[in-house]
Amino acid sequence: MKLIDRYVAEVGKSLLLVKGRKDIEKELRSTLEDMLEERARNSGKPADEIAEMELLREYGAPSKVAATYNPNPYLIGPRLFPIFTTILKIVIGAVTLGMTIVAIIQIVSVSPATIAELFTIIGRGFMNIVSACIAAFGNLALIFALIERYAPVAEFKMDNEKEWDPASLTKEPEPQDVKIWEPIIAIVLTFIAISIVNFNPEWLRLNYGDNTIWFVGFGDFVKNQRGSIPLFSEAFFRWLPLLNIGWAAEIILNGMLLRTGRWQASTRLFSIVIKLFQIVVISLFLSGPSILGITPESLVASGVFEAESAQHIGGLAQQGIRFVLGIAIFGTVVDIVKTVYKLVTQKNA
Template sequence: MTELTDRYLFAATRTLPAAQREELSRDLAERVADTIDARIASGASTPETAEHDALVELGNPSVLAASYSDRPLVLIGPRYFLVWRRLLVFLESFVPATVAAAAALGLVISGGGWEVIGAAIGIGLSVAVHLAFWLTLVFALIERYEPAAAGAADDVLGWTPDQLPQLPEVRRPHRRSDLVASLVWLAIAAVFLVWQQFGIVWIGGERSAVPLLAPELWSFWLPYLLVLIALEAAFAAWIYRADWNWANAIVNVVLNAAFAIPVIWLFVEGMLLSPEFLALVDPHLDADAERVLSVLFIGGVAAICTWDAIDGIVKAARGGGRGTLDFPGNRSPRVTQG
């Protein structure tokens, strides 16, 4: 049994209760082997392509698992369930956050204060609810009034074995480089938080003792950010060890929110930057430039944290692995092991 078959079995059994997982995995492994042998014996496939062709013949592992476990995939009917679920997860992963960020930028531009955060969260939740409702309604209508227009779920999804998720227990080489990169950037961020207190402004070619961030933040918020950086480092190490799953994706969303919300709030309230630093740069900026820079800062923080949160959700949805935000499926290279 090769890694491709292992990935197929993992994709088929990962959502099942532990009590059913081993039995189904064993039954599916036997069925895959029998299908491979039958294709080779009949001449339908060569020994080199038989495994891939057998998995294509068996079809989407989620559909196959549902048929084995007597667990129908039902929205209104099973024909469109997987398409609806995949599209819903994909859209919910970024549309509400994008709309909320755009709304927050608009409110900031119009002169809003700290209440921008609450309003943006409310807008994002409203968009998420409406998106789920209307998407479900559209699929229900399609299912009801055009039952003959669609083929099997595999045809609608365009599923191929190349989209199988990577096995979570496989130590892929990129994960070590991801861990090192994360730790390096977090270390730079921690050093910067401390170093900026001693001054980052150059006057007359010499560094002046003017901090970037308000010294008052050392009473709580800067230690809070340093603790958050330590938690991010621990989380990066945990991802290296355990890979992505839904629980880790949720933790990643919480960590990003724990950074973005306080930083944006402090900036909007005028408590983030030190008065000394503002006094030095204000003479060089007019009102329009200040507003543009403010929007860029808030938008940049929101965009980076939202992107990182979405990336974790996408990786979890694919069962772990490097993953990118291309859609659908994890088209990682196929590796065959004897």
């Protein structure tokens, strides 16, 4: 039964991410052995390798058999796909616009001396737009693929699964209607945050040059750059997985708002869950080492500040970030209270 064992192993290879793979393999082996035995009994021929080959040929290619056990063969399934395409259009549009603006700023700031230099900058800008769009597509697909795999499917009901009453068309627009630009801006900003923090953390630095011009982000804009200080500490990046979960949830929430066009009980509840999660994350920021990379030590190391002023400014920055995080928690709590109020009044309306 060597061939059956190998066949089962081949099927198993295609089921690595399917729950209950071992059970499937065990059941498949048992079935094939039953079939082989029965065939040998009925035909009077031995259950040898030739019989095994005949049986396995009829049973089908391992990949085909494995495919029948995969309950969700999609990277992004039909429930999430409409939200995915909506968000993708917005993100690609925003990335193209943003990168075009960056390219224009570069042309203006560099002031190319020759036509060739100008075309080089334009060409580089175009390539940057293309690669940024590809990266945006990949990142968004990755986020949705992870949600598809790990988030409960019931969270994402498609429009045609909900009860619809034509009488809803006769009602005047209600206060819970969402202005279309709100979720769009939220999606774009969240996506920019995800992209920068995850894939371009080097942008989150204070860059300085000889003339001590400080600029957050592109070091290219600082003439004669001498060095830079990271805005965020290693402690901040340790919490990145939690931040990403929160941001991914924000994108989904805004995608849902964009599709439904109004706040519903489900979206308000989802929003409350996200805000509670944000409070937990901010509390974690406050409880551990500082998330801000601007410290007296880093300022002294920059060589721009004297030890005393570095101590003063660094200390202020550290106190400032704690104050900002405290305010953020307070603001989020207020938001939750407002959302709960709207949820209750919406239900009673």
